[in-house]
Amino acid sequence: MxxxxxxxxxxxxxxxxxxxxxxxWVDARxxxxxxxxxxxLDWRRRLAPLDAARPDFEPPPGLAERTxxxxxxxxxxxxxxxxxxxxxxxxxxxxxxGTVYGRWLDVAVMIFVMVAIxxxxxxxxxxxxxxxxxxxxxxxxxQVGQALTQYGYRHGHALSDLADxxxxxxxxxxxxxxxxxxxxxxxxxxxxxxxAAQGILHWSRQVSSWIAGLQPPTSSNMMLSxxxxxxxxxxxxxxxxxxxxxxxxxxxAGETESQYxxxxxxxxxxxxxxxxxxxxxxxxQGRNVFFEDGHVCVMPxxxxxxxxxxxxxxxxxxxxxxxxxxRVFIPVSYVAGPKHD
Amino acid sequence: MNGTMEQLKLRACGxxxxxxxxxxxxxxxxxxEPDPQVFEELVRRYEKELYGYLRHYLGDAEAAEDVFQQxxxxxxxxxDQFEPGRKVRPWLYTVxxxxxxxxxxxxxRHRMSSLDRIVRGDSDDDTGVLADLIGAxxxxxxxxxxxxxxxxxxRRAVDALPEGCREAVLLVYFQGLKYREAxxxxxxxxxxxxxxxxxxxxxxxxxxxxxxxxN
Numbered sequence: 001m002x003x004x005x006x007x008x009x010x011x012x013x014x015x016x017x018x019x020x021x022x023x024x025w026v027d028a029r030x031x032x033x034x035x036x037x038x039x040x041l042d043w044r045r046r047l048a049p050l051d052a053a054r055p056d057f058e059p060p061p062g063l064a065e066r067t068x069x070x071x072x073x074x075x076x077x078x079x080x081x082x083x084x085x086x087x088x089x090x091x092x093x094x095x096x097x098g099t100v101y102g103r104w105l106d107v108a109v110m111i112f113v114m115v116a117i118x119x120x121x122x123x124x125x126x127x128x129x130x131x132x133x134x135x136x137x138x139x140x141x142x143q144v145g146q147a148l149t150q151y152g153y154r155h156g157h158a159l160s161d162l163a164d165x166x167x168x169x170x171x172x173x174x175x176x177x178x179x180x181x182x183x184x185x186x187x188x189x190x191x192x193x194x195x196a197a198q199g200i201l202h203w204s205r206q207v208s209s210w211i212a213g214l215q216p217p218t219s220s221n222m223m224l225s226x227x228x229x230x231x232x233x234x235x236x237x238x239x240x241x242x243x244x245x246x247x248x249x250x251x252x253a254g255e256t257e258s259q260y261x262x263x264x265x266x267x268x269x270x271x272x273x274x275x276x277x278x279x280x281x282x283x284x285q286g287r288n289v290f291f292e293d294g295h296v297c298v299m300p301x302x303x304x305x306x307x308x309x310x311x312x313x314x315x316x317x318x319x320x321x322x323x324x325x326x327r328v329f330i331p332v333s334y335v336a337g338p339k340h341d
Numbered sequence: 342m343n344g345t346m347e348q349l350k351l352r353a354c355g356x357x358x359x360x361x362x363x364x365x366x367x368x369x370x371x372x373x374e375p376d377p378q379v380f381e382e383l384v385r386r387y388e389k390e391l392y393g394y395l396r397h398y399l400g401d402a403e404a405a406e407d408v409f410q411q412x413x414x415x416x417x418x419x420x421d422q423f424e425p426g427r428k429v430r431p432w433l434y435t436v437x438x439x440x441x442x443x444x445x446x447x448x449x450r451h452r453m454s455s456l457d458r459i460v461r462g463d464s465d466d467d468t469g470v471l472a473d474l475i476g477a478x479x480x481x482x483x484x485x486x487x488x489x490x491x492x493x494x495x496r497r498a499v500d501a502l503p504e505g506c507r508e509a510v511l512l513v514y515f516q517g518l519k520y521r522e523a524x525x526x527x528x529x530x531x532x533x534x535x536x537x538x539x540x541x542x543x544x545x546x547x548x549x550x551x552x553x554x555x556n
Contacts, residue, residue, distance in 0.1 A: 017519045047542070049550070050549055057405075059389050059406075068377065
């Protein structure tokens, strides 16, 4: 029995599995080595049955066509088409008609969606800005109210002092600040005739000069004025009052004699019920702002009520029903007040 | 090489100029510019060879046809992964082998058990019986039965080979690939492939000598 041949190169030679250089080496050795030739012949003999038994499978008819149809059916390439099935990406970006149309459609849909979102979001954004302004306004009014209250507790009287013998209620710094903030002009607004009709006769010199000149004091004037000097600042086109007050049996009333202000009101709302109570120079707009321990309430109108201690312009603050009953107030935007043309 | 220019030039030469193209030219052309005709030419070239390999590997005609189609589907999908400079044949066999392995795992069937199963279908379909495909003369029913039995034994012998040896001998001996190509397909060193083929052939020849199959 022939010993097994352990030369894989010889098998490779018989199978045609060698590279060209390897095949050349084997050919050379077969030519020169007789023993090598004998081994090769032995291998041929041993492989003969295997070669005979090796099946030669024929593919089923139409296998290639079915395969191409399968690939085409998957949508990957057209059948019987001479043109490329796929988009050609060339330097000039030449693309098929369908692709360009689809792109423009995508862009149009995207623009539409953005416009729709913007239209829906715009009111919300505006409302949010409006709410932000309202919140800022409320916050500032709270600060004003806290300042008025603190002043009252510190000095024992309201921000603007009251003359004992005067039946006037000075307006305080509010009007002066409005002028300095350019929220109202400084043109004189109180007619002399009106003043005369009110019977205002006693004035301090300083105030007289202001009133006579109808020049509103500045905030500095207010801060530096003597406590005894009443300062009337209700001449800025609107009747203005700052009424210190306190609670009385569930309602707040303005009291000019009150020394300790538990409440304060910046009254600029027109008097709704009685004619003549609102000065002629009132622009018709305005709000009453009520402060209580920093709590701010803004009310659009006021109702006059006869009280013993009248205040300037007759704009006693009585508040509206909701205020009197101390219900929850609905805050509204505080209108700084129109300029009287 | 500009596949597009070559394609236009050769198309002007005759009814089927793609026949003169190499496998690499066909695949690279298809990769750059998908053309059904190029793809079909590639399929036809490897129709018999690849189908035979898959029949040997899977032992079933239906499975071999399915895997054959899946192989070329993968060729279409992954032709971009074919690097210029490589040979198509080993790459194609690699794809086919992987698909065959996936098929075996999916079906969980014995690789050679259905080789002799008769596949009923169209009259032109392969019956799947090994005895019908052996070119030896069949003298009669008794001879056919004897040959079928011997071939079944051969098939079992091939199936009984270690997995690595079996794959190597299928590629090198049954399919006629070179050692280097088989090594590339199996991701093995060339020397390992040579050794495994040698071991497989020795075992098979020993089995055949015992069977005393006719030449």
